[in-house]
Amino acid sequence: MKIDLVVGARPNFMKAAPVVEELRGDPEYFRVRLIHTGQHYDVRMSQVFFQDLSMPEPDIYLGVGSGTHGVQTAKVMIEYEKVLLGDKPDLVLVVGDVNSTLACSLVAVKLGVRVGHIEAGVRSFDWEMPEEINRLVTDTLSEFLFTPTVDADQNLLKEGHSPDQIHRVGNVMIDSLLKHREKAEKSPILTKMGLEPQGYVLVTLHRPANVDAQEQLKKFMAAFAEIQERIPIVFPVHPRTQKMIRTALGDPSDRSGPDNLQKGSPLTEGTINRLRNLKMTDPVGYLDFIKLQANARLVLTDSGGIQAETTVLNVPCLTLRKNTEWPITLERGTNTLVGAEPEGIVGGVQKILSQEFPPGREKAGVPELWDGKTAKRIVGILKNLALQGQLFTNSIHRGNF
Ligand code: UD1
Numbered sequence: 001m002k003i004d005l006v007v008g009a010r011p012n013f014m015k016a017a018p019v020v021e022e023l024r025g026d027p028e029y030f031r032v033r034l035i036h037t038g039q040h041y042d043v044r045m046s047q048v049f050f051q052d053l054s055m056p057e058p059d060i061y062l063g064v065g066s067g068t069h070g071v072q073t074a075k076v077m078i079e080y081e082k083v084l085l086g087d088k089p090d091l092v093l094v095v096g097d098v099n100s101t102l103a104c105s106l107v108a109v110k111l112g113v114r115v116g117h118i119e120a121g122v123r124s125f126d127w128e129m130p131e132e133i134n135r136l137v138t139d140t141l142s143e144f145l146f147t148p149t150v151d152a153d154q155n156l157l158k159e160g161h162s163p164d165q166i167h168r169v170g171n172v173m174i175d176s177l178l179k180h181r182e183k184a185e186k187s188p189i190l191t192k193m194g195l196e197p198q199g200y201v202l203v204t205l206h207r208p209a210n211v212d213a214q215e216q217l218k219k220f221m222a223a224f225a226e227i228q229e230r231i232p233i234v235f236p237v238h239p240r241t242q243k244m245i246r247t248a249l250g251d252p253s254d255r256s257g258p259d260n261l262q263k264g265s266p267l268t269e270g271t272i273n274r275l276r277n278l279k280m281t282d283p284v285g286y287l288d289f290i291k292l293q294a295n296a297r298l299v300l301t302d303s304g305g306i307q308a309e310t311t312v313l314n315v316p317c318l319t320l321r322k323n324t325e326w327p328i329t330l331e332r333g334t335n336t337l338v339g340a341e342p343e344g345i346v347g348g349v350q351k352i353l354s355q356e357f358p359p360g361r362e363k364a365g366v367p368e369l370w371d372g373k374t375a376k377r378i379v380g381i382l383k384n385l386a387l388q389g390q391l392f393t394n395s396i397h398r399g400n401f
């Protein structure tokens, strides 16, 4: 069976790596092409993950880069269509919810190639998130829906998908987390950054709704300024957010002091630079980031994947949003939605620091099937489908890759 596996952006790499490994481990049945769209291209947003995850280099790099949604999605479609017109696989596997996921699925089905979606059925029910649109459309286009949770199955059933299409396999990004956790513990990042285990808060922020509007971004920065007075903050800043912080904070030559950080006062890059306990860095690699998560007192984030990873690591997570596509993390008790207003964020952090808000999963364990074997299950299902004749067979002997 010839399979194309698509990656494009940071959260795709740790989801794809275990699947490539599993498929390449069975060369009699599977021949896989790893397609990298180039949606993310900075070394720290892409290349570092290939090294950290010991993932093979992409077979095909589409090099699409950044752009508006229309431009980026269209460029992926144009470039991937050329690849498929040259040589069609039997199946295209896509992961997650980024523009590359949607674009490659759409090109594939229009050329009669079947699509399997890994992390299907996940919903925030927030139509303002570009990812929600990508998820819904990709699931509509996909024949094989590999889901991480019971709620994802239910979402798909309510949307009218057939139970035969739905395969609950667990959360594939947890395969990578469990596989690399020990290696990540050896990362020297804490020493390099002068941090003590349990002695800092880890922050990430990149959702357009949170960072693209200056007023909202300033609110977050004001909350972080307040929090760092109690406990150091480490903030590896996503490139989208770096760009917006530079725009929002205005004159970088401003050197006014932290006194300016009273509520409602202007927050400038000058004042941010003077907040000694707010350590802003470029995004860090996977192993460093896992080490930072595992040892954090708590995590503040608007990332989807990090809500899931903190649940497995049993680290308290405050999600800087009003909704989540990972309700199971709320049920397990590791994650809490605190929204985007400084009062809620600072209040949530204070509760955790003063132990009023005991974190943890006392209520229940790690979610079912988040056990490091998800990729194995996916590949097992594909093999069975092939054996039953539901997915072409022997085509690896016909293809030319
Ligand atoms: C994308 C995904 C989002 C995911 C996030 C993970 C979509 C719609 N969004 O958002 O779901 O959570 O990735 O990180 O697919 N940039 C760089 N270097 C890079 C990549 C991006 O500087 O390597 C900058 C560019 O200015 C770009 C901006 O970041 O315009 C946004 O990148 P883009 O891929 O459009 O969306 P993300 O915000 O990264």
Ligand code: UDP
Residues within 6 Å of the ligand: 010, 011, 014, 173, 204, 236, 282, 283, 284, 285, 286, 287, 289, 290, 302, 303, 304, 305, 306, 309
């Ligand atoms: N991550 C990383 N370095 C960072 C920030 C995040 O390696 O500086 C990893 C994190 O451990 C998780 C994934 O990136 O595996 C989450 O991706 P992101 O937050 O960009 O996207 P989302 O999950 O929100 O789509």
